[in-house]
Amino acid sequence: MKTTSLLNRRLFLERTAAVVSAPLIVPASVLGRGAEAPSNRVTIGCIGLGIQGTGNMRTFLGHPETRVVAVCDVHETQLARGKTAVDSFYDNKDCAAYRDFRELLARKDIDAIQITTPDHWHPIIAVEAAKTGKHMYYEKPFGWSFRAAKAVRDAINKANVVFQFGTQQRSSGNFRFACELVRNRKIGELKTILVGVPGSVPCPDQPTEPVPKELDYDMWLGPAPMKPYCFERVRPYTHRPNEPWTRNYSTWYHISDYCIGFIGNWGIHHLDIAQWGHGSENTGPVEIDGYGTFPTSGLADCALSWKVENRFADGVTLVHMDDETAKAHPLQKGGHGHGILFIGTEGWVHVDRSGIDAEPKSLLKLSLGDNDIRLFKSDNHHANFIDAIKGRARPAAPINIAVRSDTICWLDQIAIKLRRSLRWDPAKEEFVNNPEANAMLDRPMRSPWKL
Template structure:
């Protein structure tokens, strides 16, 4: 609590239908310049450990070719190029220190953005303006305003956008949502999401000498975030929890997945809960129809949840209906109660977990060709991310906040609305 209060003292006043790939196919042709060629030419912006894992899944699709990688760190650029060149057996993949040079390439159809959180929205919008389709790691925007701006930019430019919330394409999560949508659980009574305990670090690392920009471009690494003295740990991934770099006090690390799945189950891809009540153990969000969405803070990501049927791994969600309950997590399994409901569960593939990205990226690449909305499109992203941000703001303020689902502004709450945006540094 002390970190939260310290943050608020210094920060509050500073910042002024299921679609393609789900159960029902809904055609929506976007206003795009031209369909990509049969082989999709992909560029990568940011190539850390997560990016290499996702890219490895993307490269399994034979109609996709990675042609360029941009990263501010030379060691990461080189490692990414090695991964790609080993797949293709050549050295054709270009490496760049500035992602804007990648966006200037007219032959690139789409980009995969896997920078730190501070860059996701800005890089995605610049890519869309450059005529590229976008797959962005989550969280796709570190503020409510950036999530709104990103969705508006994608709509205006007519690009295809997929958020990296891959559990929308993983079999057991998809099946759990189907049980809700098909009425197997009866009337939906409550939804339950899990997230890490929110965190705002207030002790910055001591400054170190700034490296040669050719080795690591610190200014470009910071991007729109406020200026901060360089420290190697930041660029190596130890930036999480710092408000300037992170998203929603880390609530979106898991919430971008778990709250998103609850939104999907509740047919809420076009709306958000209207009230968020924070307490020491989590946030209770309530939809306009009265359905509660409980977001629980977990001290550890594994183990049995009190009152739940069984442990199902990381990122578990629980949907409770008048006729029964379903739970799923990253183990790839599914649990229902009462047990007789298991007869309504469709067989699941033996392989698969919440970390798998092949099906999710396949959905993205297919939609590049068809110009349909992907399963984790900009509209679904905006609403679920904003729900997470609103929950984080309720936690930061330590009280209940109310959100207008149409304007996505807090009602009669200047203090909360000031946390909807952050000042952006001129990094260019």
């Protein structure tokens, strides 16, 4: 059994969603610091105020060294709700509200931004923010395309601003300890990594509907193709207690115009930990081979299930799968499926958000020594971002490492689309002798948007 109780995944995520959407603020005392003089606080603008954006915003409101001064969203209702939350917290009416992110970025008094829009908007906002010298908390994944992620990396490194990727599992003790066990060869020589994440969900075709006045639909689409409006295309998180948790979250996660699907949007979390434990954060696989199943009709078109083998130059194989496929994998251990399973020559360790498991069980009580590899420690992803801005620490999920982890999502997506073995050059960051696959590393943007 795990060392922590194994929550039903639906219950776990619904509880998480309830906490994020509730009108509660993380107390400053939780973050371990006293009040900061207003002139020394990091000023923050929040772009995108859905369930994830609102949750992040409330966390920053509760940090004693920050001040949220502006919010932005193309949904008038979400924008008004965000402004009200900020004004209520500070007991004033000072929070500025924008429907165009460019107006927020133009403010020289804003130090940092939070990017929590739908995925297809992430890179454009990030590149423009870097040009204005703003630090950024960037929700995963990178979005749009692999080459868009490279453009963000170039912009961040050129501007020398602090970047924190929203892979918050890097600020969790269980994930860090699991990776330390692997890096210190406590399970022997690492051979295989199994990663399981939820698959995307289908959605039937929807009738065309009038665009509501409160939504700037053209701005919501941004660089994505112009498509007829329907509520389900842009639907925010909706609490549906009698349906699977996946039907609570927005349908756009499963429409390839806006998101790679859960193979990337969820996959990035566990693939990032796989990279961390493997010690391959600055490289990637050299061979990719896999298959997937996709909806044959409907509004949603992202992969429902998949199995992709990523082989690294050191002989380690990372198998990325949807949860059900992962659970049925012949190398699976302990009845697991979802999460990250590291398999070595002398044991295994499994970790997900509900806990950590291992064989032999004695690994779970192991104390690492002074000569063992110890990984960067962060116990609060948002606080670590502020610490990095203040110069007290480095970000737990910095730009170069983030791009490497995100790259695997795109490699796996392309492999299941083409349904054939691919070779990848991690140094050149391109497929080897495969123009068709390399062409899929980017896609055109709708005018006037570009990187």
